[in-house]
Amino acid sequence: MDDDSRQHEALLRNKLRLQVVITLCVGSDIDRTPHRCARGCDIICPSPELEKRGERSLRLRFAPSPTGYLHVGGARTALYNWLLARRFGGAFVLRIEDTDISRSTEEAIEAILEDMRWLGLDWDEGPETGGDHWPYRQTGRATLYLKAARSLLEEGKAYRCFCLPEELEARREKAVAEGRSPMYDRRCRSIPPEETHRMEQEGRPFALRFLVPEGETVVRDAIRGDITFNNAEIEDFVLLRGDGTPTYNLAVVVDDRDMEISHVVRGDDHLPNTPKQILLYRALDTAEPAFAHLPMIVGQDGKPLSKRHGDVAVGRFREEGFLPDAMVNFLALLGWSLDDATTIIDRRTLVTNFGLERVGSKPAVWDDDKLLWMNAQYIMAMGDEDLARALMPFLAREGLAEEDDEQALERMLSAAPLIRERMKVLSDAVPLVAFLFREVEAEEEAKELLRGEENQAILRETGKRLLELDRFDSASIEEALRATAEGMGIKPRKAFQPIRVAVSGSRVSPPLFESMHILGREKCMQRIARALEAGGEQDR
């Protein structure tokens, strides 16, 4: 049996096992195999609670808060959700979590949408797309939260708290200083109803707090398994602020419930929030979704990614000339693997193979070098035309050519094969091809290659030869240059350098003959003449 068929068999076996687990999970004995379900069945199995209600459709979401640009951590979360939705034919919902009005901005929202589109993460429901659960940003859903909050209050599952933020803060500090737990002490819980009513009538602001029930709450995480939290360690968290706006925990639960989200896949910084949310789902008499918490992405120093670690905004990668597919490939591999050997994985393969069962649980360190390498791989796989077109905006930005300049595009088309494997990001092309679009001044360090008896002679002789050529294509040019070198008894690697500097202005350039061909005889001759002049002057 060859390797291929062995691999195939292994795949088949895996698939089969998955199938079995799925069957196991959706069967009626769900409750008796809780752990097996949480870890084994992965995302394919909707949470048992939803399952009981017969709701099987997969609905995933990405819910960024527009307090800044989309960073790579968020992008990865979005990608995983998108991949899962696409793989299993589910819906991918984009929801803007802007309950923190003071920190949210319209620009941030637009930028996030733009980055999502660039990465190719299209959403089935959300801003600009619409959907059955409109609106898809939290500021437009205030009444829904209020309604949920009211019902909790009426059912005695939440209560008014008249403590002022400053008071709470002071008490917390004191508690910590004295070594006590800084948890809210529930003092407002015991205010008699008449009193509460009176204070409310007086117009005293209050926050609504959730009354955390006794007992334990188990989070069944698809990546980590079951995690048990003691409710006694969860404080009566705030649902509604003094100004009536909802806090994150309330809003997220109400939205996920209303939008019928079946699987919540997010960063593991949310793990401690999860028991609170599960409690809320239950208080609202709603089946909770399945949860999966992704490990964070951290910098080389092990600290969470932030502006400190260089710019981690998705937009920055776009501007530098990273390709969306390379980003997606790289992001996917940050915490997930296809197998024990594959690194380059196209989007299609990702979609058909991605699953939470191969998501790891330790933090992933962002590695710029590897991203660069991967991007280079994707650039090398591009066709000439695609590459040339992709490069035009970068030329335009540097003022080398208009973006829609047909002639320039034509030139880039010929240059593409020469520079493709010399770039890591698209913007790398600019210094490589600049000499094709504008006159050059030799770099300081390169100037000495134009001076001196021998170098001048090379330039002179080569110029003569080039002039005599019938055809000015790269083969003829190569022949001429080699003949010149040989005639003068100089090694090619030495003889070509002055020409390179004369033509490109640099000691490093794309392949010489092809470059000269693209530049054209006239330009080449001019530049060699100029080099002779410049080098000759220096000599005297």
Add this chain to the structure above:
RNA sequence: GGCGCAUUAGUCUAGUUGGCCUAGGACGCCGCCCUCUCAAGGCGGAGAUCGUGGGUUCAAAUCCCACAUGCGCUACCA
């Protein structure tokens, strides 16, 4: 402080039911080859006592316990 999560080479990771692991692949690094420069490519190499200490077992990276370290949460931020 409390609660939670994590811990395989510089990095991403494979390793899921203990033996096929003298720990596999990739990035990076080093060397050689190719070569008109730079790349790309080819070949080869160094680099991991699998956080530490115990235990279970004929056998542990894999199971159990403790400790250490890192990170997260502990907000009327999300």
